[in-house]
Amino acid sequence: MTVPAQPRIVYVSAAVVTDGSGRTLLVRKRGTERFMAPGGKPEPGETAAQALARELHEELGVEVAASDLDYLGRFESEAANEPGFRVVAEAFAVRLDPSGVEAAAEIAEARWLTADEAAQLPLAPLSTEHLLPLAWR
Numbered sequence: 001m002t003v004p005a006q007p008r009i010v011y012v013s014a015a016v017v018t019d020g021s022g023r024t025l026l027v028r029k030r031g032t033e034r035f036m037a038p039g040g041k042p043e044p045g046e047t048a049a050q051a052l053a054r055e056l057h058e059e060l061g062v063e064v065a066a067s068d069l070d071y072l073g074r075f076e077s078e079a080a081n082e083p084g085f086r087v088v089a090e091a092f093a094v095r096l097d098p099s100g101v102e103a104a105a106e107i108a109e110a111r112w113l114t115a116d117e118a119a120q121l122p123l124a125p126l127s128t129e130h131l132l133p134l135a136w137r
Contacts, residue, residue: 008084010085011042011089012039012040012087012088013041013048013049013052013089013092014091014092015056015093016037016091016093017094019097020095025060026111026127027103027110028107029081030108033122034123034124035118035121035124037126037127038107040059047066049067049069052066052090052092053069059107060103062096064096068094069093069094070094071091072092072093073091075089075091075130076088076089077089077125077129078125080124081124089130091134098112115136
């Protein structure tokens with residue numbers, strides 16, 4: 001009898017970033033095609049909120065206190081850029097001023113999009129299945 005392989009998991013912190021005008025922020029990392037919510041992997045000793053605040057600063061140049069992030073929940077989907085992996089995300093909501101956001105580090109593009117505009121792009125499963133519905137509810 002063979003034992004089924006355990007799914008390989010990537011743990012991340014993800015942001016549902018809105019601008020107050022019905023748009024949400026999606027990013028695309030260098031060397032990839034799918035757009036996704038900003039965020040990244042926690043470093044040892046970081047809480048999910050601390051990791052997200054750090055990632056937002058590193059990748060988008062914005063200062064957000066971990067205490068200003070509103071927890072939305074834990075979500076799981078197929079990983080967009082790691083074939084054979086699942087992504088488990090601790091997700092938070094935050095509203096940002098678009099004028100202060102600029103793609104940096106491994107982010108190739110950062111776009112503010114309406115639901116209709118986002119539907120025209122290749123998107124990460126986590127975003128389509130969980131995060132974008134929260135942004136536009």
